[in-house]
Every structure is written in C-alpha cells, then in structure tokens.
Amino acid sequence: MGDRRRTAASVPDLVSRAREGDPRAVARLISLVEDASPLLREVMAQLAPHTGHAQIVGITGSPGVGKSTSTNALVAELRRAGKRVGVLAVDPSSPFSGGALLGDRIRMQDHALDRDVYIRSMASRGHLGGLAWSTPQALRVLDAAGCDVVLVETVGVGQSEVEIASLADTTLVLLAPGMGDGIQAAKAGILEIGDLYVINKADREGADQVRRDLRSMLALTERREGAWKPPILKTVAARGEGLDEVVAGIDQHFAHLQHSGELVRRRTRRARGEVEAIALTALRERWGDVGGRSELDDLAAAVATGETDPYAAADDLLDRL
Amino acid sequence: MGDRRRTAASVPDLVSRAREGDPRAVARLISLVEDASPLLREVMAQLAPHTGHAQIVGITGSPGVGKSTSTNALVAELRRAGKRVGVLAVDPSSPFSGGALLGDRIRMQDHALDRDVYIRSMASRGHLGGLAWSTPQALRVLDAAGCDVVLVETVGVGQSEVEIASLADTTLVLLAPGMGDGIQAAKAGILEIGDLYVINKADREGADQVRRDLRSMLALTERREGAWKPPILKTVAARGEGLDEVVAGIDQHFAHLQHSGELVRRRTRRARGEVEAIALTALRERWGDVGGRSELDDLAAAVATGETDPYAAADDLLDRL
Structure with missing residues (x-):
C-alpha cells in the first residue's frame, strides 16, 4: 500500500499490463476496487472497451456441499479445455463475522503457478454499497484481463446467493446428499436462481434421492415457453468426476443465453445495479x-x-x- | 384491504383515532407502512407533531435465549408500572426464508385483551429500502399513538441485530447459559451494541460463568469518559423474575441518554437513516x-x-x- 506504490504505476500502465495478463497488475486493480479508490473512475473508463468477453459463472450452495473442491475441479477442467480462468471468492463480511473464512482457499494453490488462472478472494470491507458495488467492478477487471470464464464463489450463505445469481451469466447451485438441508435450502429459494444444479459427492448414499426430490420440485416451477430447463448433473469433485459434463452444461447454457437474447438482458440488469x-x-x-x-x-x-x-x-x- | 376500506377512513380520521389509542386505527396505519402506501406521506406529516414521547427499546439475542418469553414478561412488568406498551416484532424476511416465524407470538395473547398493550409483527416484504424504511415509520405510529415504551424485537439474527440497535434508544442484549454460542455471539459484535445485558434462564447452571465472561469482555471495550457502563442483569423470564431490575435499568439508561445529550444524537441518527x-x-x-x-x-x-x-x-x- 502507501503512496509510493500508488504513484509507481500509472492507470494506463496498470490497465495495459492487466490486459496482457500480468497477475500483479490485476491484483493491484482489484485492490483499488476493494479500497474504493478515487482512481477507479479512470480505471473503469479505460477497461470498458475491453469488457464483455468473459462468461461469468456463479457458484453457490450451503456450507458443506463442497464448493471450494468443486471450484477447484472446475478450474482444472476449464484449463484442460484451454480456457483462461478467473476465480473471485466473495466474502460478504458481515459486521459480525468481520473477516475472511478462506482456509479452503489453500487448495486453490494447485493452480497458483498457472499463469492462465487468476484467483482472488475479496471482502466488501463494509464500505457504502458493499458487494453490489465492488463485485461487478472486480469482474470487469478480470474480464478485461482476458479471462474466458470467471467463477464467482460465495463464502457466505443466504442473501448473498441471490446477489451472486444477479451478477452471473450462469448460476451453478451445488447440493450434496446427506446434508439434510440440501433440499430444505432448495425449497427455500434456490429453485429460482439455478441455471445448472450439481449434486456433488454423488458417490454417497442418497444422491439419487436428492436428484429425484429436486427434479420433482423443479417440475413444479413455472417456466416460460422456450425457457431454459436447468439440468441436474452429478459430480464427485474430490476425484474430478463429472466436471466435463458441468463444463458442457455451462457452454450449452451460455449458447442458450446468446440465442435467446437473455444474455443482453442479464448483463444490462447487472450494469443497471452497478x-x-x-x-x-x-x-x-x-x-x-x-x-x-x-x-x-x-x-x-x-x-x-x-x-x-x-x-x-x-x-x-x-x-x- | 381494497379500495372500500381505504376510502372508508380518511387519514386525519385514522390519525386522530390512533392518537386516542384505537387499536384498529393503529393496525391500519402500520399496514399502510408495510404496504408502502402513497398515503404515508400525509400520515407521517400529521403524526410528526405528536412523536418523540416513546422510549424505543430494542431486544436482541441468539435464537433460544428466550426473546419472546422475555418480551412477554417485560410487557407485564411495564404494565404493572402503569406504562402503555407497544411491541413490534420485526421479521427481516429474507428472499429465502420468505415468511414470518411467529409461532411464539401466540404467547403474546396473554396481553391481547389489554387496551394499553399494542402488539404487532411486521415483515419488510422485500420492498425497496426494506426494514430501514419501514421500521422507523411503524415506530412513529406507535409513538404518536401514545405508547410510553415500544419494544422492538428481532426475529432474525445477524445483520438485523445491528439495525435494531441503530433504531432503538436502548438496546437489550439477551444471553442464556448453556447456549455455547452465547459468548461466541458476544465476541462477534454484540459488545458494541448492548446498553443492557440480560442473562436469561439465570437459574440454570453456567449463568455465573456467562456473567463473568461477559464482564471481562466488556471491561476490555474502550469507552469514553462519562460514557454509560452497560449493567449485566439476570432474569428467569418464564417465572417473571428479575424483570423489575430490567425495567429500572431501562429507566436509568434513558435518564443517562437525556442528561448526556446522547438521546438527541441517537434520534437524529435514526431520523437521518429514515x-x-x-x-x-x-x-x-x-x-x-x-x-x-x-x-x-x-x-x-x-x-x-x-x-x-x-x-x-x-x-x-x-x-x-
């Protein structure tokens, strides 16, 4: 921090280095977002023409379903497909919890030396506007930096899941058998936000039951004619199983968004909030x-x-x- | 609802009936708040000169500490002291939980036939601004209706506790022994918001330990010279024990607020948010x-x-x- 580092790199310099994929420049720009820097105005003006390429994929689910493991496995699968990947782990840091709960991030070190993967945790630090303000700007940085896919993962639960869904092009809802609350959570609201449902830990007892329950609940959800019908996929993220289908599902959903005009609508809604x-x-x-x-x-x-x-x-x- | 009821009573009529303590008029005005009615502008203009009398007391605490029982017992104690009492049970109704969890409200029926007690549950119904918008206006109605004390109880947990503290003149934080998370919660943030700490279920094992732990944590909290030192009280709300001391504590805190000028500051801050x-x-x-x-x-x-x-x-x- 401090003024020396701030003046060491001009905004145009930082932006052009970020566009070349320099991770330190990307990190610096996201720090400017977190700090609500006055420089952001200039940063965003310069990034704007280079945005709109990245697919934004939200990943949500109750604690214990294996979000971090799934994100990690998904990164590996996307890398195999030759994609540049960004990961943004968002911590809504309530005034009570205060800090980041990012022990699981450690696993992400699998990808730490890969220049085509950029991983970042971000807290809202309680400034005005919070995540509604900072997350889309951080996504804009990763988008302009040339990521093909950006995974946004919530650390929190509850309200933040809805927020993430509103930020993403495609929202993955993770479930797991034997959680008890898996379907409970589903009842409570995730039925409206999921574009893909992923039952992780699918080698465990009860996975088929979760799938049946979810399918019958989704069948009751009203959908417009021609609307996307969310598939229910199974994975064992810890062994990397089923992730190829998840990546295929994300691609199919993205194609649907493009053809239906829904992509423009979603992104306009996102920009509106921003x-x-x-x-x-x-x-x-x-x-x-x-x-x-x-x-x-x-x-x-x-x-x-x-x-x-x-x-x-x-x-x-x-x-x- | 419907237009017939809406036109049946004019705003001046509703306001004057509410000021006379007519519970149906009070109920109607709070429904206008919940529904974000266009009539609110006129209602608030007419109520304004009659506000500022009621003491607003926030009641917060983790699930299981006995919030409803304590509120109920506190109402009884305040009634014994001849006070007119309003109770506002606030449900932040997240987009996930959706509804009111007000089974416990039933107990409040103890007071249902008492004209000097007005009890109301209120949900924010997810409209713009949410509780920040609706709760202070509902408090204004109860204040103008002649309540001496209004108890505001959160149904939710987390963020809403901080909101309640910002709305109240006096915030009661409830704890209970054997909760495990009692002190955990204390660590996490309630140390800053409590004006009075009440250890409920004080006949159970561990109550003294909770008190000691809390006292030593509060001792570490920095306070300005002459600032209020939050007392730690004990109750057994289910048997009505200790509530007289709670009422005395509330009165002492209110006197402190008045003498120190803090009452005007808190209320100005509240009005600012509104x-x-x-x-x-x-x-x-x-x-x-x-x-x-x-x-x-x-x-x-x-x-x-x-x-x-x-x-x-x-x-x-x-x-x-």
Missing part, C-alpha cells in the same frame, strides 16, 4: 460530507424533534441536489 | 419507472456493451436529476 450503486454512493457522499454539519444532519435533527416529517425532509434533500 | 431511505427510494422510482424504458435502462445497456463505463453512466444519471 450504475445505481455508484450513483447512490455519490449522492450519499454529497449529502453526508459537506464540511462539518451536513444538510442531511440538519434535516434529520428537524425530524427527530417532530418539527418536520421524514417525507418532507426527503423532498427537501432531493430539492437541494 | 430520511435517506425515503429519498433513495424516491430516486430509484424516478430512475426506474419513467414510462416503459427508463433512463437507467438505457445507460445500463450502454455499460453492458462496453460503450461507456459505470462511473460515466452514474454521472449521466445524476446530471439528469
């Missing part, structure tokens, strides 16, 4: 930090004493923009 | 729904194709306001 998050962050900074006591503080004080109501105060705030 | 949430919701509506294709959609499409970058698009969006 633009909005940046705009809202800018507005909040404008309201909040106008030297000492802000306009918002004055209005809030009037609301707190009952002098005005929050709607009238919000109108005032917007009028002053 | 005003901001309303303003942001208004902005998002303006961007999103300008008849068919919105400005934001056009900008997002340009970002998705790499024609522009998200920062330039955000600037455009803000310029068009």
Whole structure:
C-alpha cells in the first residue's frame, strides 16, 4: 500500500499490463476496487472497451456441499479445455463475522503457478454499497484481463446467493446428499436462481434421492415457453468426476443465453445495479460530507424533534441536489 | 384491504383515532407502512407533531435465549408500572426464508385483551429500502399513538441485530447459559451494541460463568469518559423474575441518554437513516419507472456493451436529476 506504490504505476500502465495478463497488475486493480479508490473512475473508463468477453459463472450452495473442491475441479477442467480462468471468492463480511473464512482457499494453490488462472478472494470491507458495488467492478477487471470464464464463489450463505445469481451469466447451485438441508435450502429459494444444479459427492448414499426430490420440485416451477430447463448433473469433485459434463452444461447454457437474447438482458440488469450503486454512493457522499454539519444532519435533527416529517425532509434533500 | 376500506377512513380520521389509542386505527396505519402506501406521506406529516414521547427499546439475542418469553414478561412488568406498551416484532424476511416465524407470538395473547398493550409483527416484504424504511415509520405510529415504551424485537439474527440497535434508544442484549454460542455471539459484535445485558434462564447452571465472561469482555471495550457502563442483569423470564431490575435499568439508561445529550444524537441518527431511505427510494422510482424504458435502462445497456463505463453512466444519471 502507501503512496509510493500508488504513484509507481500509472492507470494506463496498470490497465495495459492487466490486459496482457500480468497477475500483479490485476491484483493491484482489484485492490483499488476493494479500497474504493478515487482512481477507479479512470480505471473503469479505460477497461470498458475491453469488457464483455468473459462468461461469468456463479457458484453457490450451503456450507458443506463442497464448493471450494468443486471450484477447484472446475478450474482444472476449464484449463484442460484451454480456457483462461478467473476465480473471485466473495466474502460478504458481515459486521459480525468481520473477516475472511478462506482456509479452503489453500487448495486453490494447485493452480497458483498457472499463469492462465487468476484467483482472488475479496471482502466488501463494509464500505457504502458493499458487494453490489465492488463485485461487478472486480469482474470487469478480470474480464478485461482476458479471462474466458470467471467463477464467482460465495463464502457466505443466504442473501448473498441471490446477489451472486444477479451478477452471473450462469448460476451453478451445488447440493450434496446427506446434508439434510440440501433440499430444505432448495425449497427455500434456490429453485429460482439455478441455471445448472450439481449434486456433488454423488458417490454417497442418497444422491439419487436428492436428484429425484429436486427434479420433482423443479417440475413444479413455472417456466416460460422456450425457457431454459436447468439440468441436474452429478459430480464427485474430490476425484474430478463429472466436471466435463458441468463444463458442457455451462457452454450449452451460455449458447442458450446468446440465442435467446437473455444474455443482453442479464448483463444490462447487472450494469443497471452497478450504475445505481455508484450513483447512490455519490449522492450519499454529497449529502453526508459537506464540511462539518451536513444538510442531511440538519434535516434529520428537524425530524427527530417532530418539527418536520421524514417525507418532507426527503423532498427537501432531493430539492437541494 | 381494497379500495372500500381505504376510502372508508380518511387519514386525519385514522390519525386522530390512533392518537386516542384505537387499536384498529393503529393496525391500519402500520399496514399502510408495510404496504408502502402513497398515503404515508400525509400520515407521517400529521403524526410528526405528536412523536418523540416513546422510549424505543430494542431486544436482541441468539435464537433460544428466550426473546419472546422475555418480551412477554417485560410487557407485564411495564404494565404493572402503569406504562402503555407497544411491541413490534420485526421479521427481516429474507428472499429465502420468505415468511414470518411467529409461532411464539401466540404467547403474546396473554396481553391481547389489554387496551394499553399494542402488539404487532411486521415483515419488510422485500420492498425497496426494506426494514430501514419501514421500521422507523411503524415506530412513529406507535409513538404518536401514545405508547410510553415500544419494544422492538428481532426475529432474525445477524445483520438485523445491528439495525435494531441503530433504531432503538436502548438496546437489550439477551444471553442464556448453556447456549455455547452465547459468548461466541458476544465476541462477534454484540459488545458494541448492548446498553443492557440480560442473562436469561439465570437459574440454570453456567449463568455465573456467562456473567463473568461477559464482564471481562466488556471491561476490555474502550469507552469514553462519562460514557454509560452497560449493567449485566439476570432474569428467569418464564417465572417473571428479575424483570423489575430490567425495567429500572431501562429507566436509568434513558435518564443517562437525556442528561448526556446522547438521546438527541441517537434520534437524529435514526431520523437521518429514515430520511435517506425515503429519498433513495424516491430516486430509484424516478430512475426506474419513467414510462416503459427508463433512463437507467438505457445507460445500463450502454455499460453492458462496453460503450461507456459505470462511473460515466452514474454521472449521466445524476446530471439528469
């Protein structure tokens, strides 16, 4: 960190090195994203023309289904197919959990010396806008750096799974037999977000039951005419089994997205969220930090004493923009 | 619901009936909040002069510590002290969990026939702004309706605990012995949010250990000169034991807030969040729904194709306001 490193490489220099696949330049750019650097504006302007190539694949599932192992095996399979691969492990770092739970990342060292694999963990560090703000920008960096596929893996559970689905072109939902909560989780919401369902640890007892349960639940989900029908695949990621079918499934889904026009719609939706998050962050900074006591503080004080109501105060705030 | 009921009572009529303590009028106003009704603007304007009296008490703690039982016992104790009491049970209803987990609410029926107790569960229903938007407005209704104390209880865990703390004048953190995670949770973040710590089920083995552990952790927390020192109290809520001390603790904390000026600061902070949430919701509506294709959609499409970058698009969006 520090100013010396910051000035050592200009933005155009960093961007061109990242585009050549220099991992240190990519790392530096993603750090700028994490730190919400003022340089990001320039970085993103320069990256924009070089984006749109990478397939963004989200990987989600309850703890214990083997997400890290699956990601690792998927990287190996994609490398065999000659693809350049990025991995972004996202940690929603709640104000409670605080830190990264990335012990499993170690396994990723299998690929650490491969120049065509870039692996990065990223925390939102609680800045305004959080992951909605930073994840798409980090994806943009990996995309412009020439990755063919970027795997986005959530460390967290719950809300973040929905967020990941909204960021990805293709969302893989992992399940495993004997988890108890596998189908429980399915009931609760993953039925809407999966483009591919992968039953990992498929050599264990109960895998077929999970598949049957999932299939009957998916059958109940309403889908538009001509809509993608999510396949249910089986893997034993720890032994590298079944990953070829997963890669084939990802490719088929991507082709479907392209032909149906859904790719453009998904990516526009993603960009929409990104633009909005940046705009809202800018507005909040404008309201909040106008030297000492802000306009918002004055209005809030009037609301707190009952002098005005929050709607009238919000109108005032917007009028002053 | 439906238009007939909506027009049956005018806003001034509803507000004046709510101020007289008519539970149906209070219920109707809180439903308007849940539904994000366009009438809210008028409702809040009329309520504003009548707010600021109620003490807002947040109640949080891990599942299993006895939150519902404690809330119930606390209501009884406050009623004995002659206070009018509101209870707002907040369910952050994630997109996954979907519904309310309010089986425990049944117990609250102890107070169902008491006109001076108003009990309500509220879900955010996933609308824009969520709980940050709706909870303070529901509190405003209960405040204007003449409640002396409003208890806000979270059904969820995690992030919502921090939110509740930011909404309350006084935050009660409940713990219980033999939970394992009691102190674990404490480590993770509740040390910063509690104004009072209550060890419930204090007749069980391990209660003193929980108290010792908590005390030594709180001792390590830095506090400003003259700052409130959170007491650690013990209750057996199921038998109504120790609640008198909790009520006394709440009163002492409230007196401290008033004398130190912290009450105004907390309430201003709360109003600030509320005003901001309303303003942001208004902005998002303006961007999103300008008849068919919105400005934001056009900008997002340009970002998705790499024609522009998200920062330039955000600037455009803000310029068009």
